[in-house]
Amino acid sequence: MISTPEVITTKEVITAAIPLVIPGRDMPKYMDPAIQEIITVLSTQGLQPAGPMFSYHHRRPSDTFDFEIGFPVSKPIREEGRVINSKLPAVTVVRSVYQGPYEGLAQAWPALQQWVSENGHGENGKFWESYLNNPDEVKDPKDYRTELNWIVG
Numbered sequence: 001m002i003s004t005p006e007v008i009t010t011k012e013v014i015t016a017a018i019p020l021v022i023p024g025r026d027m028p029k030y031m032d033p034a035i036q037e038i039i040t041v042l043s044t045q046g047l048q049p050a051g052p053m054f055s056y057h058h059r060r061p062s063d064t065f066d067f068e069i070g071f072p073v074s075k076p077i078r079e080e081g082r083v084i085n086s087k088l089p090a091v092t093v094v095r096s097v098y099q100g101p102y103e104g105l106a107q108a109w110p111a112l113q114q115w116v117s118e119n120g121h122g123e124n125g126k127f128w129e130s131y132l133n134n135p136d137e138v139k140d141p142k143d144y145r146t147e148l149n150w151i152v153g
Contacts, residue, residue: 001098001100001104001107001108001111002096002097002098002108002111002112002148003096003097003098003099004096005094005095005096005112005115005116005119006094006095006096007092007093007094007095007121007152008092008093008095009090009091009092009093010088010089010090010091010092010093010149011090012087012088012089012090013051013072013087013088014072014073014074014075014076014085014086014087015054015068015070015071015072015073015085015086015087015088016038016041016042016047016070016071016073016077016083016084016085016086017038017056017068017069017070017071017083017084017085017086018034018037018038018068018069018070018082018083018084019067019068019082019084019086020034020065020066020067020068020069021064021065021066021067022064022065023063023064023065024061024063024064024065027065031069034069034082035053035069037081037082037083038069038070038071038083039071041077041080041081041083042071042073042077044080045077045078047073047074047075047077049071049072049073050071050072050073050074051071051072051130052071052072052130052131052132052133052147053069053070053071053130053131054069054070054071054072054088054128054129054130054131055067055068055069055128055129056068056070056086056088056126056127056128057126057127057128058126059125059126060125068086070086072088088128089151091151091153092151092152092153093127093149093150093151093152094112094115094116094119094121094149094150094152095147095148095149095150096108096112096115096147096148097132097145097146097147097148098145098146098148099142099143099144099145099146100141100142100144101141101142101144102141102144102146105129105146108146108148109127109148112148112150113150116150116152121152121153122152122153123150123151123152124151126151127148127149127150127151128149129146129147129148129149130146130147130149131144131145131146132145132146132147133145
């Protein structure tokens with residue numbers, strides 16, 4: 001399900017992102033329009049994503065998800081519409097890679113959280129996932145790869 005977790009320290013990464021607070025069940029309705037909006041803003045500014053798309057969660061999901069969806073960029077953007085400058089932080093995370101359809105993330109995250117707890121790492125409820133391949137290019141969902149980053153310390 002998930003690769004063996006490892007504890008690493010990340011480097012700060014500047015991003016172009018859209019903050020969202022939405023019901024979890026509505027995620028599919030909001031994701032693609034936000035992705036397209038960010039890509040359009042980058043394109044009009046002569047930029048391209050400098051890494052994989054991510055979703056950074058500011059807290060554990062409850063009845064709503066409070067997160068940013070975005071892409072790493074090589075330099076700050078000119079903010080436009082809902083697209084803002086943001087960052088993935090320089091922090092200590094427990095990292096693992098889940099391979100499989102996105103629906104399986106609902107089981108992958110608790111497995112990683114259990115590892116974090118069993119190995120005595122404190123955590124603050126913040127986490128992010130990076131989508132390592134593009135579903136438009138990888139046709140079989142069993143081959144989707146998602147990097148899981150649980151902030152600890």
